[in-house]
Amino acid sequence: MRLEYHVMSSPVGLLFVAQGPRGLRHLEFMGRKSIKRMIAGHAAQYPAAEWTPSLLKLKSVIEQLEAYFVGSASQFDVALDLEGSPFQVSVWRALLEIPYGQTRSYGDIAKIIGQPRSARAVGLANNQNPVAIIVPCHRVVGASGALTGYGGGLPRKRWLLEHEARFRGKVDPTDLFFVASGRSGARRDRH
Numbered sequence: 001m002r003l004e005y006h007v008m009s010s011p012v013g014l015l016f017v018a019q020g021p022r023g024l025r026h027l028e029f030m031g032r033k034s035i036k037r038m039i040a041g042h043a044a045q046y047p048a049a050e051w052t053p054s055l056l057k058l059k060s061v062i063e064q065l066e067a068y069f070v071g072s073a074s075q076f077d078v079a080l081d082l083e084g085s086p087f088q089v090s091v092w093r094a095l096l097e098i099p100y101g102q103t104r105s106y107g108d109i110a111k112i113i114g115q116p117r118s119a120r121a122v123g124l125a126n127n128q129n130p131v132a133i134i135v136p137c138h139r140v141v142g143a144s145g146a147l148t149g150y151g152g153g154l155p156r157k158r159w160l161l162e163h164e165a166r167f168r169g170k171v172d173p174t175d176l177f178f179v180a181s182g183r184s185g186a187r188r189d190r191h
Helices: 035-040 055-069 086-095 106-112 119-127 154-167
Strands: 002-008 015-020 023-029 050-053
Touching: 002 035, 002 055, 015 055, 023 055, 086 106, 086 119, 106 119
Parallel strands: 002 050
Antiparallel strands: 002 015, 015 023
């Protein structure tokens, strides 16, 4: 399998972006990791992968992320190739339904996916989301509305939520992107 990747700078730090032939697979916070360590972290998942740097192949994703970070876009038009258990994928798809600038609790997500007693499992799936920001796991909070765990760290979660609150209602609807999800670039309305 061939995976193209790019590292972009953002207000929340360096982001590692990687896609396979069917869509985006990873959008991760790099923290202090090198590109080599980021790729090595996926060695077990993709043992025979050929990793190729490519801004050109990821240009649309990068441009949409840049628009998000400056407040001119609130959604993404990105084909996703989410790989996980059926439960995880159902949680990640439910996250795509949380409107920009709003939050839901882990319990809310559990109810949405038809498993109202699985709030803790939703939290684990949320933590294992491979596509941060675009699959908006930062929009999930505790039942009381308190900020709870986030794989990118609570300061990043707080920044993302405050950023969306600042621009909610100020984004021109004609500048919005349509959210695509699922495999092979299938749009949400085809699920």
